[in-house]
Amino acid sequence: MADFEQHRQRLFAVAYRLLGSAAEAEDAVQDTYLRWHAADQAEIREPAAWLTKVLTNLCLTRLTSARARRESYVGPWLPEPLLTSYTPLDTAELRESVSMAFLLLMERLTPAERAVFVLREAFEYSHREIADVLDLTEANCQQLYRRAKQRVAQDRPRFDASGEEKLRITKNFLVAARSGNMAALEGMLAEGVVAWADGGGKTRAARKPIRGRERATVYLNWLASNVEGLEIRIDEVNGEPAILAFVHGDLTTVINLQIVDGLITDFRAIVNPDKLAHIAAQVTQHT
Template sequence: MDDVAEFEQQRPRLFGIAYRMLGEASEAEDVVQDAYLRWRSGHGPVQTPAAWLTTVVTNLCINRLTSARARRERYVGPWLPEPVATGNDPQELVERRDTVSLGFLVLMEKLTPPERAVFVLREAFGYTHRDSAEVLGIDEGHARQLYHRALGRLGDERRRFDARPADGTKLVERFIAATVDGDVKGLEAILTEDAAIWADGGGKAIAAREPIFGRSNAAHYLAGLAAGPRARIARLSVIEVNTTLAVLVHESGALTGVLVPEIHDGAITTIRAVLNPDKLAYLRDQLD
């Protein structure tokens, strides 16, 4: 197998690693492309290409995460990951559904870059502590310690993200109908008492700068959207995003938002709304 064919065989897995590491699809693509350039520029004898490429991609991601932390601290409003359509994506992105949901990617922001690397390699790709240590250039004991630190930081919250989510189609349909109708009572009926809305506009789209907490506040906020002038031209549809059902918002044919409800025990606990146009670019390309 020539170098190009070898790399293309590895590309989906490398993207799966980079996306889980960074939470940004466009950045993950850049990392994979950077790895490709390094692969093509001459790498000497490589006994196991998959291991060599994994090492390059993982360490590129660690470097990018280190600088991304500072950018995210200056981000306007809540920061959310970039959504990706997963309905027809390769197994590398969907086989461990819990590690690619928007909620879990947000939760992993608690981890340091090395902790995130070890956690992703082990939980999503089945790496042993020894394998992870070789990728990061550390000893096995340190890799084990990083993994257990990651588990401690994530705590019991990670249990919310079940790898076998229940079918929430009817609930999402009720959510759309109640939102479009501005039906506060209907929305309150499907939201938990402690429901929350996190909207990521990044200063480039109209969005709440602070999260909205509580069933009543969330219901009134959503119902208020139906009364706005943009609601008349908005068209809503449902697809699978980050392995869960999500609502796409199109205005005049252009994708302007993605609303991802998080469902537990038959009710919506959290709604993450990605409205920043920069963060919708990758998904737009997937849908075209």
């Protein structure tokens, strides 16, 4: 058990980036543990490599079935939020690879492309190591990596905001929204801003993206509503400042803002209670 526990945090980090779901990542880590427990550990020469291989292939299987489930998902699908203010993200690559924008870009890749790209970009695995994990040739891995990198580069914002700028704009956005200053709020939104709400059919949420500055401003007016027992604060989620809304102490909404050239281009609200369970437990743990 102790041998496995020293790898648990890294295994979860890999699984979360591959799956975009904290709950599924935890399940994949637990399934990996069960296989570790059942294996003849004396025969395993490199536990870290063995565990990574088992976990990654479990995640690939889950990704294939997840795609089918997401086709019938009610409304927009967004990754599960993850509280990272208490989790060390030591490199810029690790920080970016856990961001909402990155996880959404990963959804456009095939499972194999996603595995190669995450292991290479976020965890700096060599192509030889990745080939061993996926039972592919080095040449095949390099080809998958090039293809994935090209697809990600096409959609990655060129002038994403710095961490300090994101925090400043997030605070200003919250002040404008909570005070009902719609003129100030509208001035912070890009012309082609898109507001997304992931409710999964479990709670009230727009089932289609709200596009355009004027329509988004009207939609975001709900933030100014006086809900009894409402508490709103900013914390670090997925490596970036995010807005957390609580009603009578229960986490009901996590809001992520994508900011490019000083303007909000995407407003993402996760309100599906199933997707808030993990981060709610994290908040409780650190309160």
